[in-house]
Amino acid sequence: MTAPVLSVRDLVTEFDTRAGALRAVNNVCFDVMPGEVLGIVGESGSGKTITGFSIMQLLDKPGKVKSGEILLNGKDLGRLGDTELRQLRGDRIAMIFQDPMMTLNPVLRIDTQMIETILAHRKVSHAEARQLAEDALAQVGIPSPAERLKTYPHEMSGGMRQRVVIAIALMLEPDLIIADEPTTALDVTIQSQILFEMQRLLSNRNMGLIWITHDLTVVAGLAHKVAVMYAGRIVEFGPVSDLLDRPAHPYTRGLIDSIPSNASHGKRLTQIPGMTPNLLNLGKGCPFRPRCPRASDICASDPETSSTGDGRTVRCHNPIEEGLDDTASAT
Amino acid sequence: MLAYLIRRFGQSLLVMAVMATIVFFGLYMVGNPVDLLINPEDDLAAQEAAIRRLGLDQPIYIQFLQFLKGIATGNLGVSFVHNTPALELILSRLPATLELAFFAMLLAILLGIPLGMIAGLYPSSPGSRVIMGGSIIGFSTPNFWQGLMLIMLFAVFWRVLPSGGRGQTTDLFGIPVSFLTLDGLKHLILPALNLAIFKIALVIRLSRAGTSEVSLQDYVKYARARGLSEKRIVGVHILKNILIPVVTVLGLELGNVIAFAVVTETVFAWPGIGKLLIDSIGLLDRPVVVAYMMLTVFMFVMINFFVDMAYSMLDPRIRIKAGKS
Structure with missing residues (x-):
């Protein structure tokens, strides 16, 4: 059994607002093994992006990690000083942002931005750094990388820019990459190209990847394990095919049913009724209760996370039975 | 790039011409420099000679034409007061x-x-x-x-x-x-x-x-x-x-x-x-x-x-x- 690259334990992230503390991430736990892809899925506002930024220790004010541990190779990131964190970021943990149009600095050339990243972490000459940057661009499938290095971000398409960002992430061979909806802003053909490229690049590397998305189909093709988040908590966790085939949490079921398919052609699309809850005003009990088709009186109390075997956990009083045997679900 | 420069240059000339015209006539309306520049104790002939020397005896449009003629030869006029080129x-x-x-x-x-x-x-x-x-x-x-x-x-x-x-x-x-x-x-x-x-x-x-x-x-x-x-x-x-x-x-x-x-x-x-x-x-x-x-x-x-x-x-x-x- 190898040690996990990243181990998140009871992570709580809060935003102190005038209306009170907003708990955006609530007791989240998960591990990422070397070479493993973890998909974090959820609607907007479910806390998946904040989880990513909490790991990076890059929360915007007034966001703050209140409690919990974030262990990168056994080192608690929450206890590190600014300098140590700076040295880890970009080198041991890299991040890919959502909108490639906004991530690269518009007034600096690609080579400037790539080389400065290398020089921030490695003691190499400028020429060596340039060579490394060029190789990295070639690796992500950018044609004539030497020329591309000399261009500005606005001279590239969105897909190209996201490839550059992926190249920057992979360049220094980090232990962990956090990708925050990296294909959401791209159109479908580019999205599949990028996904294909990611799969290819990951296959011979031993790095962990957290892929944050709201798109279950992306997760199905890329991830090994999935964490489904709702209102700041992980409501269901498990291996990807098992979880998608036999979801136990009604919310996961709802997400899967919301994907338009051939079978539903001509019929009204299924959707989850209601909206994501206001995190400032959650009340007691299961936060999904008002939207849940399986809600009962017991849901007025908050469900515990329970293991259901095969590495799966679910946080629900009334999990969908077909996915589980009866004994395990009786929590 | 060259076309841009030429267009830019043309615009500049136009702005300068308009500006010069406005200031020229504007200052004419403020007052008559003759009143300030001529020594009132001089006799009439001397005063008129001085006015003629400054070109102020001509009607304003003639003065303006003279001014334009000067510009064409790179001469912006001579200061009334200091008697040196402006x-x-x-x-x-x-x-x-x-x-x-x-x-x-x-x-x-x-x-x-x-x-x-x-x-x-x-x-x-x-x-x-x-x-x-x-x-x-x-x-x-x-x-x-x-x-x-x-x-x-x-x-x-x-x-x-x-x-x-x-x-x-x-x-x-x-x-x-x-x-x-x-x-x-x-x-x-x-x-x-x-x-x-x-x-x-x-x-x-x-x-x-x-x-x-x-x-x-x-x-x-x-x-x-x-x-x-x-x-x-x-x-x-x-x-x-x-x-x-x-x-x-x-x-x-x-x-x-x-x-x-x-x-x-x-x-x-x-x-x-x-x-x-x-x-x-x-x-x-x-x-x-x-x-x-x-x-x-x-x-x-x-x-x-x-x-x-x-x-x-x-x-x-x-x-x-x-x-x-």
Whole structure:
């Protein structure tokens, strides 16, 4: 059994607002093994992006990690000083942002931005750094990388820019990459190209990847394990095919049913009724209760996370039975 | 690019022509220079001879045609008062003003940008509040009063700096300048600072607004996620983005500083073109005023042109391409 690259334990992230503390991430736990892809899925506002930024220790004010541990190779990131964190970021943990149009600095050339990243972490000459940057661009499938290095971000398409960002992430061979909806802003053909490229690049590397998305189909093709988040908590966790085939949490079921398919052609699309809850005003009990088709009186109390075997956990009083045997679900 | 330059040049000529016409006729309506220039004790024949010599006996449109004819041969007219070519008179006073303006801009950049960035990066710190409070004072008190206060503090109470004049000058490429001698530099500090106060306040506010806006951008967060040092993020990633508006405004202000250094030059008895303009308007010395205005317009046009160039250097997205623009 190898040690996990990243181990998140009871992570709580809060935003102190005038209306009170907003708990955006609530007791989240998960591990990422070397070479493993973890998909974090959820609607907007479910806390998946904040989880990513909490790991990076890059929360915007007034966001703050209140409690919990974030262990990168056994080192608690929450206890590190600014300098140590700076040295880890970009080198041991890299991040890919959502909108490639906004991530690269518009007034600096690609080579400037790539080389400065290398020089921030490695003691190499400028020429060596340039060579490394060029190789990295070639690796992500950018044609004539030497020329591309000399261009500005606005001279590239969105897909190209996201490839550059992926190249920057992979360049220094980090232990962990956090990708925050990296294909959401791209159109479908580019999205599949990028996904294909990611799969290819990951296959011979031993790095962990957290892929944050709201798109279950992306997760199905890329991830090994999935964490489904709702209102700041992980409501269901498990291996990807098992979880998608036999979801136990009604919310996961709802997400899967919301994907338009051939079978539903001509019929009204299924959707989850209601909206994501206001995190400032959650009340007691299961936060999904008002939207849940399986809600009962017991849901007025908050469900515990329970293991259901095969590495799966679910946080629900009334999990969908077909996915589980009866004994395990009786929590 | 060439087409762009030619179009730009044509526009400039048009603006200068319109400006010259307006000033020429405008000054005619203010008053008759004859009343101020002629010695009333001369006999009638001598007076008429003097009027004829200045060309003021002709109707105004003939005078204007004469003026246009002069321009065509590169002659902007002869000062009624000093009896020297107007352009020459202005150019002889220009280096003093340019020196003053240059140092004022230098102060505005060297003090304004760092102070503004500090205020933008740490908006709630006491230091930032002091900077922003200071910039409001710089903005809202009258410039002549600021000048008088500077003189009172530095020249009268503490007696560390002189209150006026250019001090000792040395020749640099045949042009007298003050800043190369210690005495000249001492004379330069107060007027340059006085001229700069408003610009410093302006640059502080621009830089602060830019910094607080840019630091929220994704690319700054991404720069942090790549583990870049704070020095590099602030000094390269943020600075280069906020420079665009700062350069634009400073470019426009540079014209203002040169053209309207009048107040500072008057308060500090700095022998520049601002002082010359005020005197010439007072005496209705039309050739000097018109020449001054045309030179000012020319300067504004040139400065705007260079600002556009600097702009496209800073922001690759608006680089001027051939055939587009």
